[in-house]
Amino acid sequence: MQDNYIKVSIALPDFYIKCSEEYNNTIFIRVSPIKQSLKCPKCDSIADRLHDKKEFLVRDIPIHDKAVILVVEKIRLRCACCGHRGIPITIPFLNKYQRKTDRFIEFIAKEVSKTSINEVCKQLELGYQEVKTAFDIYSNKLINEIDDDIKENGIEYFGIDEFALKKGHNYAVALINPLSATNKIIDILDDRTKENLIKYFSQWSINARKKVKFVTMDMWNGYNSSISKMFPNAKIIIDKFHVIKKIGDAFKDVRKSVSKQLDKESKTKLFKDRYLFKKGNENVTDEEYLILIEHFEKSSYLEIAYELKEEFRDIFVLHSKNEAMEAFERWCKRVKDNKIKEFKKVINTVNNWYEQIFNYFDKKLTNGPIEGINNKIKLIKRAGYGFCSCANLKRRIIARFAK
Structure with a gap:
């Protein structure tokens, strides 16, 4: 059962597992090439005679948090027709001079991106330079591909x-x-x-x-x-969220301005309930709305500003650019009619970036x-x-x- 699981977990292209054993919490897996013949690069005949064979150790991704060492058979062939020797069978999961599989290098890099290099060193029992080199190889490859x-x-x-x-x-x-x-x-x-x-x-x-x-x-x-x-x-x-943030900041100035005109108790309560004014009207519960009404009864200026804040947010749920532009013009008129001075800077900001802001309605990005x-x-x-x-x-x- 364990051998079958290891075969599924390893799944190395063009190689098969000869045997596996566990020692000191490390799994050693002996692997060998499936195909042991190649076309001779000199005469195009099939080279299938063994020239030499040696083994070397390669670190692979862990299995059940246990270190995995591949004992890889490196085979070189000889051509019987022309005598050309030393034809290597390629190892697809390993770059030249590497002693870590490509997927183990990727595994190291992704672990480093979640934490520090020192933590990965402890986790995988590797040296600092080993981890850093693996991380650099993988990340530089990704950067080059994107570029x-x-x-x-x-x-x-x-x-x-x-x-x-x-x-x-x-x-x-x-x-x-x-x-x-x-x-x-x-x-x-x-x-x-x-x-x-x-x-x-x-x-x-x-x-x-x-x-x-x-x-x-x-x-x-x-x-x-x-x-x-x-x-x-x-x-x-x-x-649009940067634009909506502008109206939120302006309304905060309204609240501070109104607060200066209230008695100490009302001022304290307004400050404690400030989070309710940040919420969109659609997210305010019935109980919370009753609290807002208490504040509006003490300041009609605050109530009008709150309504205008919500009207401004509603502009960005409209479907067409023309609808949105017309709604903004109506909103500007209401701000001026009600003399909400804190919102004038929002009007100026939108006018300065008018085309770019309303381009949102072309694609809703x-x-x-x-x-x-x-x-x-x-x-x-x-x-x-x-x-x-x-x-x-x-x-x-x-x-x-x-x-």
Whole structure:
């Protein structure tokens, strides 16, 4: 039963298991090539005479948390027709000079992306340099594959967003393909300056840049100008969640302004209930709505502002661009009529990014998937106990999101 399980678990292409045994919590598995004949590279005859055979040890992925060592038979053949000797039978699961299978290297890399190199060393009983080398081999291979594909062939849609390399320090940029079924990370850039973005996108072929139809981003001029310059056919879409956040921030200013006019008890209660005002109206329970009414009875200004906040959010559930634009114009008029001064900066922001914001209704694309990935990137940073360079962080992120 155990041998059958090992055969299924190992499943090495072109090799069969001769025998296996366990010693000191390590499973040793002897494997040999199935096919022991090759075409002679000199005369094209079939070479099937044994020239020499030797064994060497190769580390493979664990089975039931037990280390696995493959005892691999390396066979070289001799041609009976022309006498050519030393014709090697290739080992498909192993690169030249490697003593770890390709899948074990991948296993190491994915474990490193979840934690630190030192932890993986302890877990697999390997040296630091062994783990680091395996991780670098796998992650660099992934990076090269992504670079070659995207930069040459392009992509119809991608999102761009920044994240802090260190709290309070410089920012890195994540480029994401939310529609990808495999690796969603396109690239990680070490800073978000306009010059750096243009330099990076210049590496993409002209055809690749022409292929891009949509780019989602936040309201930062560096993104807007560099994307506009490098992708002539792309529609820029400002992420709706960044826009909605603006109205939330403005309403917070309303609440603070109203609070200054209340007595101490009402002020304290308004502060304690502040989380209710952050919730969308559709998520407020009947009991919570009664609490809101208590606050509205003390300030009609607060009530009107709350209604306008919800009306602004409702714009982004409309189906067509024209409907949304008309709804926004009506909303602006209500803000002016009711003299909600805190919302004027929201009007200015939307007008400054009018086309890019309402482009959302052409495709209904957002940076939601990117925000989710950015949250995972924060976990990767914490698990790795910080990083000395963006390049190291990039390797971990690429490996973590690889399928």
